[in-house]
Amino acid sequence: MTNSACECLLQLYEDQLELEDYQSGVPRWCSGCGDNAILAAVQRLCRDQRLRPEKTVFVSGIGCSSRFPHYMKTFGFHGVHGRALPVAEGIRMARPDLHVFVNTGDGDCCSIGAAHWIHAIRYNMNMTVMLHDNRIYGLTKMQVSPTSPKGTKSNTTPRGSQLEALRPLTVTLGVENVSFVAQAVDWVPELLYDILHKAFHHRGCSFVRIVQRCPEWLPNAFDPWMQDPMRLLLLTHENGLEPGATVSRVYGNQEVHDPGNIHRAREIASIDDPIPVGILYRNPSVPCYEDLCQSGELNTAEFIRAGLEAEFDKFTVWPQVD
Amino acid sequence: MNDTSLRKKAPRSKGAAPGRKAAATLTQHVVEVISDSGEGAQRCGQALGAIAARMGNGVWTVEIIPAEIRPPARSVAGASGNRIRLGASSVSNGGDETDLVVAFNEQVLLGRIRAGELKPDCTILLECTWRDSADPKVAASYREAYDRLVAAGYKVYEIPMEQQCRALVADSRRGKNMFVLGMLCSIYSLDLVLAREQIEQTFSKKAASVIETNISLLNAGHEWAEANLDFKYHIPAARATVPQIVVNGNTALALGVLASGMEICSMYPITPATSASHYLSECFHRVGGIVHQAEDEIAACAFAIGASYAGKCAVTITSGPGYSLKQEAIGLAVMAEIPMVVVDVQRGGPSTGQPTKVEQGDLLTTIFGSHGDAPKVVMATSTIEDCFYAMITARKIAETFNMVVVVLSDASLATSQTPFARPGFDTAWVAPPVDQSPMPPGTRSYDWDATTGLARRLIPGQPDGMHAVTGLAHDRLSRVAYDPDINQEGLRARSLKLAALQKTLKTPPVFGDPHGDLLIIGWGSTRGAIEEAVECLRGEGMKVASMHLQFLQPMAAGIKEIMARFNKVMTIETNWSDSLEDEIIDETNRRYAALATLLRARYLVDVDCWTEVRGQPIKPGTICRVIREKWHH
CATH class of the missing domain: 3.40.50.920 (Rossmann fold)
Structure with missing residues (x-):
């Protein structure tokens, strides 16, 4: 595989990178859209982690949030609806030297791409997955999403949606090989940043659901939660989030939750109100699929020749010798 | 297999038995060996093909595969085996109807007759153990079928295969295939020494006693035919002078993937393409490659796109229905100009159609499929050897033109074998290392050449090559296009690449x-x-x-x-x-x-x-x- 070759090419840069080094274009999201907050947190994370822009790839599908890669001055891949995860997996498999991030919406991940979501958790490839969950289809102009609360009025459910909302965290925590699950809200930037920071440093598939506002199609939907800090349940632990004094003072509704406890994590995942914020689950010992697949061989022409000749030998009919 | 000591010790065939006609010389003959699943007719047929190939005969073998995994024993639809066409010179196809068939029971034989696969005067060598079966229904069915076959004009020879094998092996049902191989070596005047070597090779992973038993079965079959059959053939052969590879088209495709320098194959199981991925899974790691079985066809394609985007070209292997599922993603690869090789081993369609049968139904789908204007390269393999070299060509074109290259094969090539000259490795087959050189500031990610439409591909890791690839219409900087002229320009560039490739193609002979x-x-x-x-x-x-x-x-x-x-x-x-x-x-x-x-x-x-x-x-x-x-x- 290419990893050894790429490792040889790794350079240790000393230059200071600024926020502008990660910014590209002016986001065309609506004012007040949660995507803006996520973009700001991610750009800050890249700067603080000094990620080389050329070594960083943001992969997305289709939807409002999937415009994300266009606003990062890194490599980006804005693909087709629902398929961000398998594209990101291919990148990761080919290039373990790259930092891979995925930005996907609730329609992209939990509806059209749901099969890939389940399997991405199971593959546990090293990448940070951000589920931008605004509970509505935005780009196609307000249709119900799998995460829309029951009764949501939309263009396809004018009398209110009939089905209970799917809970992305309980689904994710039900999949074998799950290794990192967290939840953030777009309106508390400090916690959003801290959670993404933890996700980035986890080796494996870090799944972060970000509850976000859609000012256009579901205006004021989260106002009651924004106005009452007690309606967030802040998860703290020495192995999870350790919020600063200011945040702790504002968000007093807290639970000390060990991210190693998957049973409690699953209970927390099914709480809708208050909204849990923090690291629900983390297990650094789950192997990554790419590590299990990599041969670690340097793929030279001579190596290929030797492998190929050995295979030819299996099928060769030699001329008769007298 | 190069054990010459054995060759010296083993006696050579003594030629025709007394009373037997001298061998009739033929230019070609089609022979079938058919049985229930699991009785080893496949192995017998393959060995026959390999022995004849070593003799220097032209050979084309085709697998006869029942649609079900475990069809009921003695059923008309359950025929499993091999069809072998032997020729005096090289053979390019499976030929016409069968001249000689060895059948392990009368039911599988009836299946082949109903399919119209036997010549009207075909010679039939039929296992006759059923005539005296303890089950009166089986015995009656056999006798009735035998009488009908004779009445229909077939030359039927009843052969006590099982009875003959019983002296040599405990499970005579399973040893029969090597007995039949011995018979066929006698019938076609093939060299028994080569046959023994072939058995040693076939069972090389088994114990010495297994090889011995099978050689004794081979000898018994040969002796029985020499003593009891009144006909014999000889197909003159030109001795092979170069080493040859004997594989089916799917294995040849997989060998081509190894040789092409592609490193990632992502796939989802589908007949008849999957055997290529089976073989690749067995050996790809020997050249540093990975086979990823994705969760579905779409993911397999998207995974290949991601891998290609990040470095070298990747391949995804499928058949018609899988190709249909991949089409949206293929459109993305076309739009984003990501090189990718898509292999479509065609089968009968539409829908589930005839998964194990031969059809060339996907040509228009692959050329015009996806959505909007999605120009891609479509090439077709026409021989087993071609399956190997096509993969090398496809990877090169994909990376030179940053295009999707579809390689069409089909169920016929997938399951047929014929020898071709063992390829000599060429370092030019292999892909260059992933380009990680820094780009000059201001580099445009789609700097389409005005004449050819070609643009240099920028790969993650290249300093100052950063851009966001997009499936949306985009300008030369890969920014989302809101200007109608830009869409026009992008479509023109992607279309021109096909013309640029066309300028390099030779007129077919x-x-x-x-x-x-x-x-x-x-x-x-x-x-x-x-x-x-x-x-x-x-x-x-x-x-x-x-x-x-x-x-x-x-x-x-x-x-x-x-x-x-x-x-x-x-x-x-x-x-x-x-x-x-x-x-x-x-x-x-x-x-x-x-x-x-x-x-x-x-x-x-x-x-x-x-x-x-x-x-x-x-x-x-x-x-x-x-x-x-x-x-x-």
Whole structure:
């Protein structure tokens, strides 16, 4: 595989990178859209982690949030609806030297791409997955999403949606090989940043659901939660989030939750109100699929020749010798 | 297998037994070995093919596969085995109906007769243990079938295979196949020493006692045939002078993937493509490659796109229904100009269709499929050897032009074997290392060349190469295009790349006279049968020639000029076309075969077609008959 070759090419840069080094274009999201907050947190994370822009790839599908890669001055891949995860997996498999991030919406991940979501958790490839969950289809102009609360009025459910909302965290925590699950809200930037920071440093598939506002199609939907800090349940632990004094003072509704406890994590995942914020689950010992697949061989022409000749030998009919 | 000590010790065949006719010399013969699943007819047939290949005979073997995994024993639909065509010179296809068949029971034989696969005077060697079966129903069914076969004019020999084997092995049902191999070696005057070597190779991973038992079965079969059969054949052979590879088309495709320098294959199981991935899974790591079985066809394609985007070209291998699922993602690869090789081992369709049967039904889908204008390269393999080299060519084109290259094979090539010269490794096959060189600031990610539409591909890791690839219409900086001129420009660039490739293609050669009355054009696995038919018809004095297209999109220059040198042009294909003989079909509503449709549209030539969709490869004799009928009309 290419990893050894790429490792040889790794350079240790000393230059200071600024926020502008990660910014590209002016986001065309609506004012007040949660995507803006996520973009700001991610750009800050890249700067603080000094990620080389050329070594960083943001992969997305289709939807409002999937415009994300266009606003990062890194490599980006804005693909087709629902398929961000398998594209990101291919990148990761080919290039373990790259930092891979995925930005996907609730329609992209939990509806059209749901099969890939389940399997991405199971593959546990090293990448940070951000589920931008605004509970509505935005780009196609307000249709119900799998995460829309029951009764949501939309263009396809004018009398209110009939089905209970799917809970992305309980689904994710039900999949074998799950290794990192967290939840953030777009309106508390400090916690959003801290959670993404933890996700980035986890080796494996870090799944972060970000509850976000859609000012256009579901205006004021989260106002009651924004106005009452007690309606967030802040998860703290020495192995999870350790919020600063200011945040702790504002968000007093807290639970000390060990991210190693998957049973409690699953209970927390099914709480809708208050909204849990923090690291629900983390297990650094789950192997990554790419590590299990990599041969670690340097793929030279001579190596290929030797492998190929050995295979030819299996099928060769030699001329008769007298 | 190069154990010469064994060769010295082993006695050579003594030739025909007293009372037996001298061996009749043949130029070619088609033989089938058929049994229930699990009785080893496949292994016997493959060994026969390999021995004949070593003798220097032309060989073409085809697997006979039942549709079910475990069909009931002694069932008409359950025939499993091999069809082997032996020739004095090289053989390019499975040939016409079968001349000689060895059947382990009468039911599987009836299946082959119903399928129209046996010659009317076919020689049948039939296991006769059923005649005295303890089950009266089985015995009655056997006797009735035997009588009917004899009455129908087949030359039936009843052979006590099981009884003969019982002295040598405990489970005579399982040893029968090597006994039959010995019989066939006697019938076709094949060298027993080579047969023994073949058995040693076939069972090389088994204990020495297993090899010994199988060699004793082989000898017993040979002796029995020498003593009891009144006929014998000899197919002259030109001794092979170079090492040859004997694999089926799917294994050849996989070997081609190894040789091409591609490192990632992502796939989802589908018949008849999967055996290529099975073999690749076994050996890809030996050249540093990875096979990823994705959660579905779409993911397999998206995974390949991601891997290609991040470095070298990746491949995804599928069959028709899987190709349909991949089409949206293929459109993305076209738009984003990501190199990718997609292999479509075609089968019968639409829908689940005939998964194990032969059809060339995906040509138009692969050329015009996806959505919007999605130009991609489509090439077809026409021989087993071609399956190997096509993968190397496909990877090179994909990376040179940053395009999707679709390689079409089909169930016929996938399950057939014929020897081809062992390729000599060439370092030029292998892909260059992933480009990680820094780009000058201001580099544009889609800097389309005004003439060829080509743009340099920027790969993650290249300093100052950063950009966001997008499936949206985009400008030269990969920014989302809101300007109508930019969309026009992007579509032009992606289309021009096909023309640029076309300028590098050679005009396909004409098989036969350069001008004449009829030109047959084909593509894919029909090549051998078409060329054999052309040769035969030319022998009858007809002015017929053929041309086989490797590139279907783009088509090489010079084709129109070749067509102009013939009075009539027609395609022969294994896909659907309406027949003018049908009451409501006329020139205004006739649906032409896929290649005929393409040729008519491109060259404004009245190209006719003849097609057959019987799930089997088209036979050379059938083509001869069709052309003769057209000729005399």
